[in-house]
Amino acid sequence: MEIFDNSEKISGNLNSTRIEELYRSLFDKLHGFVFCRIVYKNKLAQDFECILVNKTFENQIGQKNITGKTFSEIAPVLFKNESNLIERCAYIANSGLSESFETYLDSLQLWVLISIQCQELDHFILSYTIITDRKDKEKSIDILLRRYHSILEISSDGIHIIDKSGNLIEANDSFCKMLGFTKNEIKHLNITDWNAQGGKEESIALISELIFKKSFFQTKYILKDGRTIDVEVNTIGIHLDKEDYLYASAKDITARLENEKKIIDSIILLKKLNTDLESFAFIASHDLKAPLSVVRRFLSLLQDQKNSLSNENKDLYLKFIQNSVEQMNNLITELLQYSSIGNNKDEFVRIDLEDLLNSVKFTLAESIQFNRATININHLPVIFGNKTLINELFINLLSNALKFHNNSNLLTIEVGYSDKGDMHQFFVSDNGIGIAAENLQKIFTMFKRLHTQTEFIGTGIGLALCKRIVETHEGEIWVESELGKGSVFYFTIKKIELTI
């Protein structure tokens, strides 16, 4: 309001000539301006007579004193070649309409913004601005944009741009495909819809942290169908037109991580096999040597004393030799058994454990009877596994339960089961000699025995074998025990869908 009052005061001080001069100079400095009248010949518009033009027009046409001249005289090239423009001017001068449009004048090789108005019949005012520079810039921007979009779309990585509130601004095809959304659906997403690590607050905090730097990290994205994938993300923050944006490029590395895990598992397995091999070397050099040297010693005694040896001693020596040979035989059989356990899931079949335990009891019938043991078998499920190995597992645990007791009480053995979600859990308990707390872990190591051969005969391979069988079924084995009171051996087996 103040400005208006002020300008009125100034104009009040100027005389009309000065005002006219000011208007004229303003008019001359405006864009090109020409006021024309249609020249008719036989009632047909033939040409335009210039009534008033400004300096810009004169300068651009390169002529002076144009008033009174016709268009065809002052701009013959334009008049001859731009018939569209000429017709449009004539139409507007007749119709009383006005029009603004951008057009390319081929004959002049110029882009112009033209405005044509009709003030009185058969007359028109044409004002124009040359916009070739602006058009060139627009063209360069368009080329840049198209290049940028083709880079965006050609990338196999999921490129996505978000604002600082996490709203998705733009995403390429690969990003849509990665998450399983269409281009239309993805438009309305926010980072919280795909960021699996953290809720809204954490996601916003993450953006604020990332927006000021270049980052590279690993995270998880949620897909449309609810599954999650592992991704490696590169981000860079960009400040554009007073707004902050985060540009992110995500690569799905789920398959790569799975492969890496497989490789790591194989390395672990290889290391284990190597350790087993070392153990084999150890048994060959140590555990097998002991019975072998007994055999050798008593054979040489038999040889040296063959004439003087009493029949009684001969029998005793032969008994020692026989026991040692039997021990070597057991060792070799169990070692072979241990080394033949593989991870082949193709050998997995449906096993009715109640049937299997009945057959195990039958196999051990002599020992059960000899030890006057009571064996209680609770309800057992049907599982999916390697039948030979599972049979071996129960035979080993029950044989140990039958072996490691001292007749001070009636031996009772129990086999039971509990369902642990995706695992089957079993136990084999006894009221035998029990195991000291410090040995609970050690006994699953190959050749680890807590007793001499005269106390309890054995090889020290049985529980290592059980451990390996359980691991083949993706489970674990452990023992709870109290010395003198008995032991409970637990093991788990991964549940597998029964498909047959």
Ligand code: ADP
């Ligand atoms: P082995 O039976 O040939 O000695 P194992 O590997 O089966 O070898 O067992 C290792 C050791 O664990 C045994 O020597 C014994 O000391 C201990 N052990 C295994 N089962 C029992 C059990 N039920 N009660 C007490 N001790 C046991």
